[in-house]
Amino acid sequence: MTAHASPVPRAAVNAKLVSMLVAGAISIAVFLSGFVIREPAPYELYMVALMAVWGLFGLRISRSVTPLLILLVVFNIGGMIAITQMEVLKEAPLYIAVSLFLAFTAVFYAAVLEARPDLYRLMFMAWIAAAVSTSAFGILGYFHAFPGAEMFTKYERAAGVFEDPNVFGPFITLPGIWLLHRVLTGPVARMPLYGVPLLIIAFGLFLSFSRGAWGLFAFSALMTALALFIQHRSGLFRLRILLMGGAAFVLLVLALVIALQIPAIADLFSTRAQLVQEYDSARLGRFARHAIGFMLATEKPLGIGPLVFGLTFGEDTHNIWLKALMDYGWLGFAAWFIMIMWTLGAGFRILFRDRPWQPYFLCAYVVFLGHVLLGTVIDTDHWRHFYLLLGMVWGGLALEARHQHEAIRTDLALRRRSTAALG
Helix, strand or coil, X not given: CCCCCCCCCHHHHHHHHHHHHHHHHHHHHHHHCCCECCCCCHHHHHHHHHHHHHHHCCCCCCCCCHHHHHHHHHHHHHHHHHHCCCCCCCCHHHHHHHHHHHHHHHHHHHHHHHHCCCHXXXXXXXXHHHHHHHHHHHHHHHCCCCCCHHHHEECCEECCCECCHHHHHHHCHHHHHHHHHHHHHCCHHHHHHHHHHHHHHHHHHHHXXXXXXXXXXXXXXXXXXHHHHHHCCCHHHHHHHHHHHHHHHHHHHHHHHHHCCCHHHHHHHHHHCCCCCHHHHCCCXXXXXXXXXXXXXXXXXXXXXXXXXXXXXXXXXXXXXXXXHHHHHHHHHHHHHHHHHHHHHHHHHCCCCCCCCHHHHHHHHHHHHHHHXXXXXXXXXXXXXXXXXXXXXXXXXXXXXXXXXXHHHHHHHHHHHHHHHHC
């Protein structure tokens, strides 16, 4: 007689199919976040549909994620109140609607990661794919590699599939940092697998000529190396970190020297590499506007309304804290400040705990910290990937809270069994 394998239960097949659909849907969402050459971008349309469908089929906001939801909603309520101070609304309602949508994406990612921590890996892989793709477009555009390639540049700087080089550069930072993390910690045999996409991303970031992006990447790389050095006690591993870090620095310097042999790159680099540009220190430059704005905020507790500052002074705030005060009022500023401090404080407390998702959490946290610092010279409240980072960090916070809760339950169960056995 021929033995027949028992059929796979339908429930198991359905569960596997659902799991694959979930993974695919999230991967597509993260990948689409790297293509924002026009608005509304495909990412917005896709995320609205995805969050709606997920909500209908059981998206759960846990107690651990609820504070993030409350703080972001309060932040946007501040913006709604600020709108009442405007004589002409113009695009203000749409601006707040986008802010609220982005806030919900952060909560969505946090909730999804809490339910499925294995999605961290897929989200990082999708982000790497998006970063390599948009970096390649930016590089090809910068060198006019084919007719029409200039659409991937702005102001003679690589912008990839983004509207602004100053957003393109920060977007590709997390994938670059993750690949650097793998180079520092992964098997030596797999270094080319990580090194090639890292070089593409690094070159694209360099050609963005964004001082903020350069600083963000340098800061994030140093913090990642430092965190790994602190986390691992092995002297051999620490030596590897030092050697690999030194080798990476030498390679970057050599690559920079080679790139600067191209006159166009050398000229733009000499201009962009200056720490303070003319538009920063001019009479009504960036820093002067900061001072004027913070003084104005003391007189306008309800704010002046979204986008009004830029219309009044000719340029936007270029400072997320001033942006919060002007566009979202004191209420919005307080909510934003508490959210950022809560995220950084709670994240740092669990940064080095040995968890399956810790490497992803570490990289997301470090790059998020870099974005917070970058926010002192640029507005980040409408950066899609900022909210993706925020969701990743809060997803890790929620996972840790669940881990601790389960550990307590397990400990209590063991104590009850011990008491019952003794009794």
